[in-house]
Amino acid sequence: MRTNYCGAINTRYLNETITLYGWVHRRRDHGGVIFIDLRDREGLVQTICDPDNIDAFQCAEKIRNEFVLKITGIVRRRPEGTINLTLFSGEVEVLVTTIEVLNTSLTPPFLMDDDNISEAIRLEYRYLDLRRPAMQANLRLRHKVSMAVRVFLDQNGFIDIETPMLTKSTPEGARDYLVPSRVNIGHFFALPQSPQLFKQLLMVSGFDRYYQITRCFRDEDLRADRQPEFTQIDIETSFLSQDEIMRLMEKMIRSLFTSVVSVDLPSPFPRLTYAEAIADYGSDKPDLRIPLKLIELTDVMKEVSFKVFREAAEKPDGRIAALRIPQGGKLSRKEIDDYTNFVAIYGAKGLAYIKVNTLAKGLEGLQSPILKFLSEDAVDTILTRTDAQDGDLIFFGADKAKIVNEALGALRVKIGHEHGYAESGWKPLWVVDFPMFERDEEENRWRALHHPFTSPADGHENMLESEPDKALSKAYDMVLNGSEIGGGSVRIHRKDIQSKVFQALNISNTEAQEKFSFLLEALQYGAPPHGGIAFGLDRILTMMTGAESIRDVIAFPKTQRAQCLLTHAPGTVNKQQLDELSIRLGKNKNTAA
Amino acid sequence: MRTNYCGAINTRYLNETITLYGWVHRRRDHGGVIFIDLRDREGLVQTICDPDNIDAFQCAEKIRNEFVLKITGIVRRRPEGTINLTLFSGEVEVLVTTIEVLNTSLTPPFLMDDDNISEAIRLEYRYLDLRRPAMQANLRLRHKVSMAVRVFLDQNGFIDIETPMLTKSTPEGARDYLVPSRVNIGHFFALPQSPQLFKQLLMVSGFDRYYQITRCFRDEDLRADRQPEFTQIDIETSFLSQDEIMRLMEKMIRSLFTSVVSVDLPSPFPRLTYAEAIADYGSDKPDLRIPLKLIELTDVMKEVSFKVFREAAEKPDGRIAALRIPQGGKLSRKEIDDYTNFVAIYGAKGLAYIKVNTLAKGLEGLQSPILKFLSEDAVDTILTRTDAQDGDLIFFGADKAKIVNEALGALRVKIGHEHGYAESGWKPLWVVDFPMFERDEEENRWRALHHPFTSPADGHENMLESEPDKALSKAYDMVLNGSEIGGGSVRIHRKDIQSKVFQALNISNTEAQEKFSFLLEALQYGAPPHGGIAFGLDRILTMMTGAESIRDVIAFPKTQRAQCLLTHAPGTVNKQQLDELSIRLGKNKNTAA
Structure with a gap:
């Protein structure tokens, strides 16, 4: 069985007999011996087949790139002048005793250390693209980040609670992905744009501190940094003030950067009001670098x-x-x-x-x-x-x-x-005191700047009707190097205030009742003061890894046409499947009933 | 701010001034003073309002069940004869200094310590049902189990990798939930029945050890212990033998039971072949109690x-x-x-x-x-x-x-x-040596007993065609007290064997190519030997908590009609939404095009 990972061999193992499993990164004949660089998730090690060992040598002669091998051999020091200090294993090599070919490989469409492959080819052969060390590193960093977040939140009393994926239209205002119900013909589930209402209900239930690292969905026309499904670090707390929530959350992000990438972020994060940010930077997510x-x-x-x-x-x-x-x-x-x-x-x-x-x-x-x-x-x-x-x-x-x-x-x-004015490093900040509303000129009405469940600032409750343009909210955004990485707010926990906000937003009682009746009802049964935040995990990782695209930190992403080039999703379905759902395909919009 | 959780007060805090946030569990006037049992997620504490403190007393007079309070007071020993040892806080009470009502409550439809509420009412008022200590305990245990699993897997080199929710029909054979695509009209995503193919591709990518605690979906007619969406602990490894995988996985389950419920499971788990289990117990998931x-x-x-x-x-x-x-x-x-x-x-x-x-x-x-x-x-x-x-x-x-x-x-x-023949406690076992196929009498063909990617047992590759009924597989089920809690297998990593299995299952080349072309292709580019397992988290929790229903370990479950009584999902959608997807609703199956 495997004794070591390839990438983890060094002089500590000199003269030991080891067994490795891995992929042929490169093979070369040189001076009568065959060198095989064997690769696994931890890195590369050079192995060497001597013609004296006839079985192994003959086997090595037939080996090609990306074959899967089991190699047993003895660790020895590389000869002077052949040491490669860019590799962890660069001071040693493995003299092969036995080779077993566990699987062969066709010639791959690209080499694993080629960094200039078209994205379409990378996505079509994603299982090969993910072998490349850069992608391995990105996804392993993603795991480390998730785990660090979980450990921090667990230690701080947060409970991971799963909320439904098959649910109702949520109020974020983007387009929902719909899922037709077979049991309830003519009815549809919606995939969640966020667990917003569920996490508020969990506070009403008294869980006090909730989190979830969860998938969210928006059927929007895709921009470069968006995906139809994305991952959110979703958090909600009860009985904490805005300031307490913000301090706890920046502590989490600081601890994350320290533990995962050994970066010390400032404590506390600077804060700017929305008005200051706009005045000084023309943006509510200023790049302070x-x-x-x-x-x-x-x-x-x-x-x-x-x-x-x-x-x-x-x-x-x-x-x-x-x-x-x-x-x-x-x-x-x-x-x-x-x-x-x-x-x-x-x-x-x-x-x-x-x-x-x-x-x-x-x-x-x-x-x-x-x-x-x-x-x-x-x-x-x-x-x-x-x-x-x-x-x-x-x-x-x-x-x-x-x-x-x-x-x-x-x-x-x-x-x-x-032009070189940017400082290097990480510049986080909070933006606070957002307006409650922004004017939707096209529809000639007020829209919630965050979402309709955001609490007005203390004393601004009465401005909701009289001066909606001046009413500020208890919303806060965490901004890092010019990107919003998290957004949250203290929520409304009283039904009268919630109704006033719906009124200001021109959401009728009927509409509110139809969409949010369970929330309005829950607010009447002892809803505690509560607030929270949601972080965009994909975006945080894109920044941490310095990736060019959000697609480089997602194992199996979609293209900007919302397609998976690997599996060819979405695909066609057969008539029986549609019949069971009692839906028909229109040829185009005009033929829709 | 809060100094303590209600349920965590004991004699250690005697004479301290503390601040609590919580819900009024019960209020009673008694001998001129008012007792309020205040409840938070950690439990109850008795608080007492003396008429000498006129403000607090007058406030207490107006308080009703489930009001949300902030109470400051002094911890003191309860008088002799009023000690309640069933409560952690039962030796003390809090003499109230100040009360603040943070929110009121209508009279709730049931009391929080009532255990005889109809399930329909519980699901409709789920936010109140989840306040009940039993439900709080269930979901907190769920968090602990998830976290213990993550810690174990992280320590053993497993990488948490997220796989898509919007994907293609998977081969588990159950009915898929479909998601119409707006960008690619007439095409549909499917929600995953499991990440089976993706986790195999991740092994082809060389991640070596993968895990994910992930939502899976099956649009089946619901039985008592099923939900349309359920959670799977999904695991895959490379280069391990069947025996190594099984030993590692039972180690995980043992560590879980030890750390979460202080139960020591046997080491190793007993193993039965499928044939033995059927002969002795008439079942492939025998209850060994x-x-x-x-x-x-x-x-x-x-x-x-x-x-x-x-x-x-x-x-x-x-x-x-x-x-x-x-x-x-x-x-x-x-x-x-x-x-x-x-x-x-x-x-x-x-x-x-x-x-x-x-x-x-x-x-x-x-x-x-x-x-x-x-x-x-x-x-x-x-x-x-x-x-x-x-x-x-x-x-x-x-x-x-x-x-x-x-x-x-x-x-x-x-x-x-x-009749009292059952032993108490936990009786896990492995069932192994499953047949590759079972006969589908109705359709008169062979079906995969596990799934079509399961490897035949060593030496049984050649029986796939000649004696399909006798061919055994490298599949294994973990069974606990008569329930299958996990099922897995060593997978096929060679294209020729995979093609033979498809043949035996009467899956045509065209069909295989259409559905699984990316897997068949991936197997040709250096797929390592690999295998894994998936555990049903909901079922494990149902057993651990002794819950009557899987719905008692899920925060927001669906009914057996696949509906959410809280949010009224699934719901109707408007014409514009359907037009954008270019789908029409048939009145019934006969009108479908």
Whole structure:
């Protein structure tokens, strides 16, 4: 039987007879002997077949890449000059006594140490792709992260409780995956978008501290970092204040980073209000690795003659902000044009700038297409506010606040990373004091910024009706290097407040009753104050591994067309299956009954 | 903030000021003071409101059952004669300083210590049902079991890898739950019946040891102990022999029972072959708590004059067996009639018996309706084979072997439990050497007894075609107290053997290619020898907790009509949702296209 993993052999085992199982990573004839690099999940070891051992040698001659072998041999030191210190086993080799071929292999479509394989081929041959050391490392890290989270939560009194997968439409607002019921013809289960309502019910049940690492589903058009099914670290607690929940959760994330990747995150995490984050970074998930900040100019641009600035400043939802790029004067015209095209993605109609060549020369020392539209006073104000220095470049955004924030917020991150302003390492923070609602302009109604079960901030209960735009919530997001990795809130635990929020959201009593009657009822039977959070496990892992795609931290992911190239799911089904469910396929939408 | 859990207060905290959060379990006025039993997940503590503390007292007067309170008070010893040793906190009480009502409650539909509530009410108000201490204990035990399993597997090098929920039809043969795809109109995902193929692919990928505690789905008509979604401890390993896998897995179950319920299971578990289990117990999942065994009579009944016995003995698929009930002579005529009706469920046409009153009296000492059909020799043989004693009762089964086994096997367990033959405690065992195939008489073909990926026993590869009925497999079941709690096998890792098995099962190349092409392909790229097992977590918990139903160890179960009485899932969906999926509802099966 196996005595050791290939990748775990070193000089400690010198002269020992060992038995290994593994895959032929590479085989080469060299100077009359055959070298086989044998690979298992722990790594590689070099084995060597001497022609003196005729059986093993003849066997080795027939061996090809990715054959599965059982090798018994003796560990010996590699000769001087052949030591490979990039391998754990690089100081030793195994002199083969016996080889047994446990299975052969066709020539694989790619080599296991090739990192330039098209993703379509990787996904089609996923079982081979997962042999590659990078993918092995990603999935093993995933296991370590899950386990570290479980150990932390278990030690802190959290109980892992499984909630249903076959359930009812949940209120996250994304599209549900539906599952037709055979027993109850014409009725459908929905796969959960999150266990939100169940975890709240578990608090009503008095479990006090719940967690679950669980699969969630959203039938959305996929973006690069999304999957139809994704994994959430789902957490809920009773009787804790917002601050207590946040402190416990950042402790968990700190302990995770320490134990899994030996990184010490700051304690406590910095906190920004939503308003501060938008003002300084144009984003509610700022990448704090980049020190550049947006600088407010709206207040001082109301009187300027430059129409673009003045009109934006005068609008109630307008904003003018500057982004100073220290020593950005070196940016070429081409680069500035590219950035102008980049901000256009976010709806910005242009990208005004001032190059600060020599402050001492006054207006003469500046270079800008908009200079001619600005008074000397206005220019002075800008230079003072932005604290401009010789060699700097100042970009401007002037439009609806939403456009300015998104455009300059994204530009800040892009320039920060492209031009070396980004610090390395991990920069977590909390964003707090989110508004309860945001305006859905298309549907002309208020929408919940988090979800409809989020508690208003203390004292804001009465603003739900009168000033819904100003009401703040007890929601909090954990942000890491510009990505939201967790979002949570204190929940509403009183039925009267919950009804008010539904009202503000224009959810009728009938609709609330139909969708959430069990929650509304549960709130009347001694619901405790409670709150929680959900972390996106896939995203955390994508960041931790530095993977290019979320698909690299998922064993069997779907493509952006929501297909599995390995199993060819989704597939067709036969008539009997559909008959049993009493459903028919329409040729297209127009033929649907 | 909370200083302690209610149920965790004892004399260690005497004279300390503590703060508790919890639910009003019961409130009573007594001698001018108000007693409130406050309950949280750890248990109860008695709190006491003195009228001297006017604010707290007035608040306490308005309090009703299941209100949520924050109570601060001082721990003191209970007066002599009021100590309640059934409670952990029963030697102390908390003299209330302040009460805060965090939430009120309507009068709940049942009391939290009522154990006689209809299941429909319990499931409708599941959030209240889960407050009951028994349900709290069940779900906390479930958490402990999951965590103990994870810790054991982590320590033994197993990697937790998540496999897809949105996948393709799996080959377990039960009905799939289907999920229509919106992006790929007319195509369907299937929810997994198990991760069988994915875990085999992970072995091909070289992960070596995989596990997952995962949800599986079967759209079957529900029996008492089944749920549409259930949880499996799913395990796979590479390069281990059947014996090594079994030893590792029983070690896990032993460690689980020791750590979670302080029970020491035997080491090693006893093993029975399938043939032995059927011969001795009439079942491949024998309840070893009952020492009674079936006694073979087929060989000695071929010549008897009694037609019922002779015909059964002469049939190639017939069997005659006896079940001796020591001192069973005390069974009444009524009881024997009831058992006769019981075995009829399994198809037995009667239940012959001999009462052994006094052996010394010869035939005179026996009492039986069939005595007159049997020769003295035949009776002697029976008495010798069964080792009958004065006072015993001997039951007989004579029919097709399947009927005899099922009828006497079930009778053995029923009488064993009803008449005190059962030992207490836990009796695990392995059943091994299962046949590869069983005959599907209706469809007139061979079916896989485990699943089509199970390896034949060494040397039985060539019997797949020639003697499919005799070919044994490397499958193994773990049985505990008469329930199968886990089933597994060494898998086929060579394509040629896999093709032979498909052939024996009459699965055409086209069908195999369509359903399992990715597996067949993977087997050609260096698939290692591998095998694994899957345990039914819900069933293990049902047994560990002594619950009456699997529904008592699942937080939010479905009824036998596959409905959730709490959320009213499955529910109706709107036309837009169906249009997006391009599916239509048929009125009934006949209208399906």
